[in-house]
Amino acid sequence: MIRHGQTPWTISGRHTGSTDLALTEFGEAQARQFKDALSGIELSAVLVSPLQRARRTCELAGLLATARVEPSLAEWHYGDYEGLTRAQIQLHQPGWEVFRDGCPGGESAAELTARVDALITLVRAIPGRTVLFSHGHLLRSLAARWIGQSIVAGRSLLLDPAGTGILSNGNPDAEGGTLALWNGNARGLQARLNGR
DSSP states (O other): OEEOOOOHHHHHTOOOSSOOOOOOHHHHHHHHHHHHHHTTOOOSEEEEOSSHHHHHHHHHTTOGGGEEEOGGGSOOOOGGGTTOOHHHHHHHSTTOOHHHHOOTTSOOHHHHHHHHHHHHHHHHTSOSOEEEEEOHHHHHHHHHHHTTOOGGGGGGOOOOTTOEEEEEOOOTTSSSOEEEEEEEOHHHHHHHHTTO
């Protein structure tokens, strides 16, 4: 799984759910690195969020032509908190945490859990390697649920812009799946996929 590259709001720390921002020039450079990293890797499916920052990352990685837009990969719907920083939100709701509290006028933690669980069912039904292009909070929630935890565990799984993860079913001793790579970059992803 690949988080989209940098946007103006990832720099400022503003919650970017449905606001359809473009990548910055640096974000585009981050996305281009995935083209070499994924070159020659056999993929069964490429799924991408409908939002342009994820689609552009997918395009610059050279995979948009074979990608399928998957609405459930869209970022958390922040509702009343769209465009606000964590500090601004906590002025109105001290102690607020998205993974526990959700967003008024947007998605609750329970609603996002249901969406992510349905996404996991979809991904596990695809044989072979699937690449997901999506967003920070969504992918952190997905990873937490993949390993059998509440989405609240996503608060401990920081994922930088253009950060990558590999979700695996390869450990028979683990309930659910495992994280074979977390918050890596294009080079780390390439090395892991090539068994290095």
